[in-house]
Amino acid sequence: MERTNTGVPNEKMLMWAFIGSECMLFASLIATYLTYRGRSLVGPYPEDLLNIPFITVTTFVLLMSSLTMVLALSAVQRGDARGSRVFLLLTAVLGIIFVGGQAIEFSHFAGEGLGLSRNLFSSTFFLTTGFHGAHVTVGVIWLLSLWVLTMRGRLGPESSVKVEVAGLYWHFVDVVWIVLFTVIYLMSGS
Amino acid sequence: MAERTEGYSRVPVQRPTLWITALSLVVLTAACGGDFPQSSLRPQSDVARSIDDLFRGIFWLAVGVFVVVEGALLVAIVRFRERPGAERPKPVHGNTALEVAWTIVPAVILIFIGVPTMLTLWKIDRPPQGEVLRVEVVGHQWWWELNYPDLGVTTANELHVPVGHTVDLRLRSEDVVHSFWVPRLAGKRDLVPGRENQLWFTVDSAGVYPGQCAEFCGIAHALMGVRVIAEEPDVFERWAELQSRDAVEEPGEEALVAAGRSIFFGAGGCISCHTIRGTPAAGVLGPDLTHVGSRSTIGAGVLRNTLVNMARWVKDPQEVKHGNLMLDMGLSDEHARDVAAYLGSLK
């Protein structure tokens, strides 16, 4: 472990500072979504299209990917090579399922006539969830890269900070979804 | 006053070099020094006066702070210059009492600014009571549409108001964000597409109060003038009565006027954008021209409204006001003169 003033590794601090910055990014998106809520001039409106049961499932998948992520980190720190491989891959796969769900949802919306530029709901919905989906996608690529490293046996306990940092990113993306799920889906009726 | 609106038009024709202009300016400045017809420091309405009183209070407080701070700095500069052979100064790291004091003092000064600010803010934001004159102000690139819904009057760029009578402006925009600003009468209020804003004031005395758009709104933003013409109530009523009528052509110069009319309604294509009430002209893209002959300026204050200027304007609007949205209809000099005659007849 490198020595720093705070005792926190540089990479980890970088990620936390980045997450702070990301808070403002998503805050801007969420604030826009909320200020434009109910201001669409033409349909379809959120209550016409949002499929709560379907999204609940993908939300659950993403939540569980946080569990597998934290288990992956724990395995890497313990030097459990098999655990690292399994849980990293599992996390990435759960992420892929989530993004796939989003793709299905998007194409369903498009099929119902809710294109990107249809109304304020579609504009704000697609950009907000799209930004989040892009974050998940980046995370999946990152996790798969780490998984390749574990397959080659190049990710031992000494470099666990790499997994820890990726994990922080992944959990943050999950946390953002916790908020988006509530704000976009569950508050759509009120 | 009339000279002012000529300012734009004179230069493109003569194209003087910068230096000649600069020299003549020195003379001009001497001549017009002290006369600031668009100055926020010469309020002529209740609202503008409230703001001006507040500003003057803040200004003198600021002057006081300025004198104290720069004075202290000056003393420090003069007294504590390094002198040869002097010892290294005593390292002072701070002084809690002093630091607390100069945190509290600015806070107290801010109370003296903040309280009058809030009082004025809420005062000028309180909607007017009693009878008001409603005017809809619609911002366009780069002119003002003015509707008096209760009087059935529609005009442009020149807001006639009665003295001593509260005017309640409802501001909106047809295209981009503009800002209505007549400094001697009120602070700015933006015209925002998709919103309606409100601004009111009561003018003190008769006169012409120039103003202009204060929010950058595109290429001709600089030339989006507005003039408030405050008149005694009886004069205003006569004006409103005249303006509410359909178009009336002034007799005289019949031949030119008739020729101009036929171009206006025919080859000129003017009616696709302009309305003249009482005629088939019902375009809505440009200003209502029903009584255009009675206005004092052309093109949102760019030119004085004379026959020559009007002819110049309809012949080549881009030359007078670069970027404006009026199309160049390719009129010949003669046709432009005829159209100008026709428009001039619409008193």
Place this chain on the structure above:
Amino acid sequence: MTSEKALGIESGGVVAAHAHEEPHASNRTYVVIALVLGVLTALEVMVFYVEALAPVLVPILILLSGTKFALVVAFYMHLKFDGNVLRGLFLGPLFIAVAIIVALIALYGYLL
């Protein structure tokens, strides 16, 4: 290995106020947290479908999702165990971010 990391070793101060000991929660705790997250999500969706709760839907949802948010941040992201520096690094920006959301929806008249 990256060059940055190597550099950190040499230029890093040795003050090291708090040694970097991380008493991570156990895997058991992680699984329990996951179960709680699942249950809270189920509750959220239930609340969404119960007509009677419509008037208080928003406060309940904020409470439930806020709890989920806090659980993930505290346990999965180890903020509960890490030092004050990281806590400040996250909570400061989070405060400003939330304040700006609240301010904007207030400015648009949804709160007042």
Place this chain on the structure above:
Amino acid sequence: MATIEAAVPDQGRGASTYAGGVWSWITTVDHKRIGILYFVSGLVFFLVGGVEAMLMRLQLAAPGNTLLDPATYNQLFTMHGLTMILLAVMPIGAGFFNYLVPLQIGARDVAFPRLNALSYWLFLFGALLLNSSFLFGGAPQAGWFAYANLTSSQYSPGHGMDFYILGLALAGTGSIVAALNFIVTILNLRAPGLSLMRVPLFTWMTLVVSFQIILAFPPFTIAIVFLLFDRMFGTLFFEPLGGGDPILWQHLFWIFGHPEVYIVVLPAFGIISEVIPTFSRKPLFGYPVVVYSGVLIGFLGFGVWAHHMFSVGLGPLANSVFAGLTMLIAIPTGVKIFHWIATMWGGAIRFRTAMLFAVGLIVMFTIGGLTGVMHASPPADLQQTDTYFVVAHLHYVLFGGTMLGLFSGMYYWFPKVTGRFLDERLGKAHFWLTFIGINLTFFPMHFAGLHGMPRRTYTYPAGLGFEGYNLTSTVGAGITLLAVLVFLYNLVRSLRSGERAGASPWGGATLEWSTSSPPPVHNFDWTPQVRSRDPLWHDGVELPAAEEEIHMPNPSYWPVVVAAGALTLAAGALIGLPVVLLGVAVMVGGIYGWAFEPIHG
């Protein structure tokens, strides 16, 4: 790069062994070289912005002038604002951060040297992309604030606004990356004993500014992404006909835009908080208060954005709240000014050029601050906003505050960077010409504004009483330009033949003066042990035994590859999908190359 042996007795004697050549600058990851790159780029853009300003002043010298057509003028004021704030002042500030922060905290480099290089290249490419708009159909002409919906594809056809969006997205990303890097560097890489409450003020302000950058730029990024989608894909974010609200842009823009003001001014405060103690030969008066007031300004800066929007009609309640918060900022700002004066008080002041500029800052910023308080009062602001009164205010703050502070820093640290002094006589000429020039330029603007002259107008009619003020401003601008030319001459001349400077030419108190001028590649032969706030004044630094070997990071071309990928991606948004994909490929390839690059070659 070869390992540098450090078995020499004095700090900084392990001579610099930089490789030469352009390639070595392109692949450098050394914070000092990156600092110089930032500085030079910033200076070039400062000149570009200055020429833009001069053209505008010439156009406004006389009423009804026709030197420039309105489209050109509108491009110039838009680009002048963008260039000065984002491409000149911020990068020059970043030049100081880069060069000085590691030196001031006794580190060998920043926490992530390659990331630091990436920040620079992203900034440079963004700046070039934005300015290339002049060549491809015209620069943006909707103001640096780019209010919607004037920026929609309907009202701003052509690609000017697209260059604005893409250029600033790149440069903004660069700023965020740099700021993240500096946060980690300052929090993690301080020399032993250099606790946060002993960190030099300049480094402290860098930390505050870094936090502001990482928090202020994301809302702006989101706003320009919305705008990009509105323009390219017909979304409705700022389209009133679809229910969108142009005011939302104003909110998002000023949530960024107001902190941005402090982002550019706080580094200057940091600089003069170093310069004034050194030349007064007294420690900074009330160090903790100066630090806390900076932090407070940084924090409050996020709660005052709507004071740019008093004329929008948000209602008296919102206006009152934002007015109150804005006035609060005056307190920590005023406190800073008092502390600088108190530092001078009782000192033995040497008026070298750096000190002159520092005192100039206090004079000018006081005026700018006082007019700022006037804007904080909504009724008064309704008469002042969007007029030349505001132009006067912001230039007193940004030129009179920031630029004078940056000039002060240039004279102060030039000997450290180059080993030579800037010429004092030319420096004093530079100072007085600047001081006279900017006052002559900006002071009359107060009157022009109060007498009713709106800003962003390419011309004004005769007869409103604006002529004299404008002519005076133009003359003042000419004098300011002359001052800048004197400075450039001084820079070039002193680089070649300036008087030699030793390690500590001014007797400064902070760590950067403990190593040679210019510092060696590795900054310090030994990591210093710090025991007080002014380590070089109070016997507060101890040099432990020599370290055996010092590894400095290798040069790397991956940062510039990644940045080039990002540039290709951005340009692709204007050219076509294949270019976008190429950009993504280059970026991804670059990131992998970066991740797997070995440390020591």
